[in-house]
Amino acid sequence: MRELVIIAIKEFRDGIRNRWFLGATAALVLFSLSLTFLGSAPAGTVGVDQLAVTIVSLASLSVFLLPLMALLLSYDALVGEVERGTMLLLLTYPLSRSDIIIGKFLGQTLGLGLATVLGFGSAALVLVYGGIESANWMAFGVLIGSSVVLGAAFVALGLAISAMPRQRSAAAALAFGVWLCLVIVYDMALLGALVADGGEGISAPVFDVLLTVNPADAFRMINLSGFEDVRVAAGLVISDLEGIGNGFAPVLSLGMWVVVPLILAVVLFRRKQL
Amino acid sequence: MPTDPAILLEKVTKTFDQQNAVNDLSLEIGAGESVALLGHNGAGKTTLIKLILGLMRPDKGNIRILGEESTSRHRGKNAHGFLGYLPENIAFYNSMSGAETLAFFARLKHHPVSDCARILERVGLAEAAHKRVGHYSKGMRQRLGLAQALLGNPRILMLDEPTTGLDPELRNAFYDIVRELEDSGVTVILSSHALTELEAHTRKIAIMRKGQLIASGTIDDLRRRANLPVHIRLITRPGMGAACAEKIPDGIGCERINDHGLDLTLPSERKIDVLRHLSATVPELDDVDIRLPSLGDLYMHFQKESVVS
Structure with missing residues (x-):
């Protein structure tokens, strides 16, 4: 436990030291603020809640950006240290390989999570200064929380990727491939399949399951379907969401995407010989 | 423990x-x-x-x-x-x-x-x-x-x-x-x-x-274990190298380097004998330099030995 905390603190401080944290926070603040300002333009006329619009924009941004940032942070964490030779020494110290992985996971998730909170928090601050009244602060809290978990899931995935190959370049390629598949190709393939068979082969329940098991879609379901005003802002109708998507399942799915890759990373890394 | x-x-x-x-x-x-x-x-x-x-x-x-x-x-x-x-x-x-x-x-x-x-x-x-x-x-x-x-x-x-x-x-x-x-x-x-x-x-x-x-x-x-030969270098008074070489006991490799220097190669167990003999019988001797087999010599010896066996 002690070792785990030492690794986590070092990993977090590394992020600050090499200015990754600064860059990530700046990027997220910039995006959040610009989306907030853009988002507030249509709100007055249509009568949609301004915060709800911001939530939809931020959720749509997070779903692409956070996985990419998380993978960029973590794909190098193990294979990079193996390649540079620092892992060899570390492993002769009295700590287990799972300490290293979980420590790194915690440190990197903390860094990314803090950057997310600061980024989205800046948007919230601007809205509060603008004096908006909204009943959707709860939804905003859910957005921040689920974004941190989404980041954590992809940090864990990145660590599993990092435990596999012998070269950093291979890990980088693999990380990009995973991002592309889970975040972009998956949805397009699903949409394509739906269009192709005209809704015959894929029934609504199957479709719900297919959406829920993907971390990015699970994240969207949590944020876009949970609150009435947000649904309106996102243009969703409640009857679209009557399956398992409208409950606890997406949260569970996202949680599994944190736990399973982390276990995989530990198993893979334990087998590795240096 | x-x-x-x-x-x-x-x-x-x-x-x-x-x-x-x-x-x-x-x-x-x-x-x-x-x-x-x-x-x-x-x-x-x-x-x-x-x-x-x-x-x-x-x-x-x-x-x-x-x-x-x-x-x-x-x-x-x-x-x-x-x-x-x-x-x-x-x-x-x-x-x-x-x-x-x-x-x-x-x-x-x-x-x-x-x-x-x-x-x-x-x-x-x-x-x-x-x-x-x-x-x-x-x-x-x-x-x-x-x-x-x-x-x-x-x-x-x-x-x-x-x-x-x-x-x-x-x-x-x-x-x-x-x-x-x-x-x-x-x-x-x-x-x-x-x-x-x-x-x-x-x-x-x-x-x-x-x-x-x-x-x-x-x-x-x-x-x-290696029983490698010991090298002894003798320095005699100028010009006395040849005279000295004649007094070296049998079974010992002897090589002249110049008119006042000799290199002896001998099994290590004879080291003391030979030194005693030399100091008693060779008054022309000026200096003696004993070189035991170095770790480098031993290393090469054992490496070669293991190739043969």
């Missing part, structure tokens, strides 16, 4: 791509004993060290460190705390300073962080402590490597080619530290190519070839 040897290897084999990096090797090193590991590149020294450290699992055989089975160490973490290791090509986190690096490792080894300054001082890094490791020279990194190996008062210290990149002054300081540790009961395992250095600084020597131990013992043991 009277019974358990510090390190015990029993018939250990480790194979990479059908090649035995370590082949059926048995080795026992007692507490407080120190051993220099010699061998060509690729003889299996580093693999042996990694096996002892638990970084690799042996394919066959048994390794016990301080009485503890190595397979259990892989998941557990007990014996690690008593091991100090300086890898051959040491690498650190370049963005951290020397002091930060050492503090990080000290925390992992439950060593008081307040003591780090003293260790840095000891290896001569006090002034550079707050420079980033990325800007360190090879010698400075090596010293920081030694510093981290000293953390946690190790009972076994593994040093893989520790003096490469160190200047002569630092080498001596380095061996002083090693000697001090040995005296305090630490088992030191050291691999190196610098034979002349090892000859002066280590007590027991183990020579490896193709994953096997071909000879081990103190340098005197090895000399006795």
Whole structure:
């Protein structure tokens, strides 16, 4: 436990030291603020809640950006240290390989999570200064929380990727491939399949399951379907969401995407010989 | 701990791509004993060290460190705390300073962080402590490597080619530290190519070839076993070399270098006889220089011997 905390603190401080944290926070603040300002333009006329619009924009941004940032942070964490030779020494110290992985996971998730909170928090601050009244602060809290978990899931995935190959370049390629598949190709393939068979082969329940098991879609379901005003802002109708998507399942799915890759990373890394 | 040897290897084999990096090797090193590991590149020294450290699992055989089975160490973490290791090509986190690096490792080894300054001082890094490791020279990194190996008062210290990149002054300081540790009961395992250095600084020597131990013992043991000839150089008064050469007893190789110098080659057990004989019968003698087989000679001898057999 002690070792785990030492690794986590070092990993977090590394992020600050090499200015990754600064860059990530700046990027997220910039995006959040610009989306907030853009988002507030249509709100007055249509009568949609301004915060709800911001939530939809931020959720749509997070779903692409956070996985990419998380993978960029973590794909190098193990294979990079193996390649540079620092892992060899570390492993002769009295700590287990799972300490290293979980420590790194915690440190990197903390860094990314803090950057997310600061980024989205800046948007919230601007809205509060603008004096908006909204009943959707709860939804905003859910957005921040689920974004941190989404980041954590992809940090864990990145660590599993990092435990596999012998070269950093291979890990980088693999990380990009995973991002592309889970975040972009998956949805397009699903949409394509739906269009192709005209809704015959894929029934609504199957479709719900297919959406829920993907971390990015699970994240969207949590944020876009949970609150009435947000649904309106996102243009969703409640009857679209009557399956398992409208409950606890997406949260569970996202949680599994944190736990399973982390276990995989530990198993893979334990087998590795240096 | 009277019974358990510090390190015990029993018939250990480790194979990479059908090649035995370590082949059926048995080795026992007692507490407080120190051993220099010699061998060509690729003889299996580093693999042996990694096996002892638990970084690799042996394919066959048994390794016990301080009485503890190595397979259990892989998941557990007990014996690690008593091991100090300086890898051959040491690498650190370049963005951290020397002091930060050492503090990080000290925390992992439950060593008081307040003591780090003293260790840095000891290896001569006090002034550079707050420079980033990325800007360190090879010698400075090596010293920081030694510093981290000293953390946690190790009972076994593994040093893989520790003096490469160190200047002569630092080498001596380095061996002083090693000697001090040995005296305090630490088992030191050291691999190196610098034979002349090892000859002066280590007590027991183990020579490896193709994953096997071909000879081990103190340098005197090895000399006795190898039974290599001793060389004696005689310096006579000018012009008396030829006269002197006639008085050399039979069965001793004698080569004249110039008019006042002779090189004798003789079995080591006849050394005293010959010296006595010379001092009694050769008044022209000015000076005698005895050269015992060096560690380099012994090393080559055992390497060749193992090829033949």
